[in-house]
Amino acid sequence: MTGEIALPNRGAAWPRVVKWASGLQRLPWLAILMIAPVLIFGVFGPWIWPHDPALIDLANTKQPPAWLDGGDWSHLLGTDSFGRDLFSTLIDGARVTLIVAVVGTLGSALIGVTIGLVAGFYGGRVDALLMQLADVKMSIPATLLIILLGGAIGAGLATIVISIVVLFWASFARVIRGQTLTLRERGYVSLARVANCSDYWIITRHILPNLLGTCIVLITIQLGRAIVTEAGISFLGLGVQPPDSAWGLMVSQGRTFLATAWWIPAFPGLAITLTCLGSNLLGDWLRDALDARASLL
Amino acid sequence: MTAPLLDVVRLKKHYPLPGGMFRRGPGSVVHAVEDVSFQVPSGGTLGLIGESGCGKSTTAKLLLRLEDVSDGAIRFDGTEVQRATGPQLRAYRRNVQAVFQDPYSSLSPRRRIGDAIAEPLIAAGELTKEQISERVAELLRVVGLREDAANLYPHEFSGGQRQRIAIARGIALRPRLVILDEPVSALDVSIRAQILNLLQDLQERYGLSYLLISHDLDIVSHMCTDVVVMYLGRVVEAGSMKAVRRSPQHPYTKALFSSVLPAHPDRRPERIKLLGPLPSPINPPSGCVFRTRCPHAQAICAEQVPASVDTGVSRAACHFATPAAVS
Structure with missing residues (x-):
């Protein structure tokens, strides 16, 4: 047999600490600065x-x-x-924002990714049916859907979370379906079939890991949307009820004082804007970081 | 001659085009593979050549059962497998593996090399974990890579190295037939010979049979004992490699071989140039599909589909191929 072929050398010239420090420098500090307060306030509010x-x-x-x-x-x-x-009250409201954004987004991601994956992987009638469903959802105005749900379930935290799941799953499903369609045609998926691998194996070992980057990026971007949607629902009065506070509710109640006490609606509004911007910036950064090479994850 | 390992009989693949208001009317069909028949001899290498879009890769997908067969038969070791499902299909795929053209798409970017090679072994469920990792190490050695390559990811390898990994995976189950779909087309010329030699070494060592799909005549001439020439989804000529190379019978094969650069610049044969574009497989020409570009086309070519004629050298599907003298 021919001689051995040289393998790539994983560069280990730099000590770990230096590598770690240079990695820190590349983090999206602005985005972290905008998101960190929500996390800290949301979790440790009563102590702060x-x-x-x-x-x-x-x-x-x-x-x-x-x-x-x-x-x-x-x-x-x-x-x-x-x-x-x-x-x-702003610190107190961060809790609702955090719960709604995280639970709502993860819930819609779970449902949306599952539906998109099944539709893209199996194709045919399953795909047609699920995508029609997504189209139907997308053709209903968001506000209308929120008011309907609010009327059906009643105002409260649960309504916000359910509304966000109902509103957002289709965006996940669409993107994930598209990705799955391209991944399905990759050589390694065909080869896995030729190797007698089961559908479950192919989905969990080949499709899902390659969707991970897309999922993370989508989730961060949808987090921002979820925060704005939460504000919208609270503004409509279908979210949390006083004396509990939520940023959207604060804007809604404060808007009557815009002329006399502008700070009442302005600060919660600013908080919504910054958090949303931060999560979008983080999403952009993640997209670039995950796109370049698989080494980051 | 002994019974062929793989016997393909009048294989067809039609893709119906969706009808609709702004589309072609219903009934439009892409004739990707039409009446293709050939045999892969046990322990031998059959070359499948033809230009892009002639149905070579579709044939490979049909043989691997990645696409459904429209009509015809695939017999592997005497058993019909074109409609096999469940355990039958599993048993067939246990013996037939593949190496694809693009070594970058053949390996999942997020899986270690060792896992990729082990995958067919795990799916077969015949070996224990220890046996599998031993086999993976052995396979890596056999294809000329170091054993510790198993822990690395695909992006840490070059194209040639990746193709070695793909080959290691292809032979992991000790299959009897390996379908090589353009195995070296994506590689640098300097690497090609190494990979081809590796394939030949493995063939000797494990008694593999190959179906080599390529558009490169030199590679097919070098590797194959028999050759099948495809044009627009049909077989135009089939025969032993040596004989077809020495005196091609079908006008298309002649044109194909005249395009190869000779070893000696003075001994350049007359170049036959084909005019016009490749016809559409949706509306293939009537009669002989090659007639639109054939220098010898006559009226009969548009009327009748030429039968495959035994010319003594090969079987050629041409009205003007001279049959061998009946002895």
Whole structure:
């Protein structure tokens, strides 16, 4: 037999610490900076907030932020029309945002990826049926669907999560189906069939791992959409009910004071915008990072 | 002659085109493979040649049962397998493996080389884990790679190395027939000879039979004992490699071989140039499909489908092929 063929050498010239540090430098710090507060506030809210977010103080209503005239450093972002500390309600609202965004997005990802995978892999009538279903879903206006669901289930956290799952699964299904269609035609899938591998084996060993990058990117982008949708549902009054707080609800309740106390709707609005932007930036970064080479994951 | 290992009889593959308001009317069909018959001798190598789009790769897919056969028969070792399902299909695929053209698509980017080679062995379920990893190490050695390559990912290898891995996987089950679909077309010329020699070594060592699909006449001449020439989904000529190369009988085969550069520049045969485009397999020409580009076409060529004639050299499907003198 011929001599051995040289194998590639995995470059190990740099010490691990240096590699680790240079890796850190490439992280999307701006996006992390925008998302981190939601995570921290959402999880550790009760230990962080300076005041009880439900504490009504009618002597101190519509107090402006600390750096404006009439502001007070005990209420960093001012107070709302009931005298509640705006910063504390914002922290409290992060919990709803976090739960809704994570549970809603993961739920829709689970359903959407399964449907897209089955449709793309098996094709034929199954595919036609499932994609018709996705088309039907996409032809119904989102707002209408939310109002219908809200009417059927009643307002609350569950409504938001279910609405997001119902609204988002089709976007996952469509993209994943397309990807599965191309992956199905790859040589290694044909070869796996020739090697007598079962469909289950092919899906779990060949299709799913190669969809992982797409899934992660889709999830981060949909997280942003989920946050905005949550705000929309809360704004419509179909989400969480007072005295619980959610950012969308705060914008909704504060909009009447736009002329007199702009900070009441402005800060929750800003929080929604930044979190959404951060998650989109993270999605973009992940797409590039995962696209380049398989080595990152 | 002993019974062939693989006997393909009048194999057909038609792809119906979807009808619709803005499409061609219903009934349009792509005749990808039409009445293709050939035999792969046990322990031998059959070459399948033809230009792009002539149905070579579709034939490979049909033989691997990756596409459904429209009509005709595939007999493997005497058993019909064109409609086999379940255990029968499994048993057939146990003996027939493949190596594809693109070594970049043959290996999943997220699976280690060792796992890729072990996959057919795991699916067969005949060996224990230890036996499988031993076999993988042995296979890597046999194709000229180091055993510790098993832990690496495909992107850490060159095209030639990947093709060696694909070959190791192809022979993992010790199949009797390996379908080589353009195994070296994607490789650099300098690597091709190495891979072809490896394939020949493996053939001797394990008594493999090959069906070599290629558009490269030199490779087919070098590797094959017999050859089948396809044009527009049909077999135009079939015979022993040596004889067909020495005196091709069908005008298409003549044109094909006249396009090969000779070893000596002064001994260049007259080049036969084919005019016009390859006809569409949706509306193949009537009669002989080659008539639109054939320098010898006559009226009869448009009217009758030429039968395959035994010319003494080969079997050629041409009205003007001279039959061998009946002895």
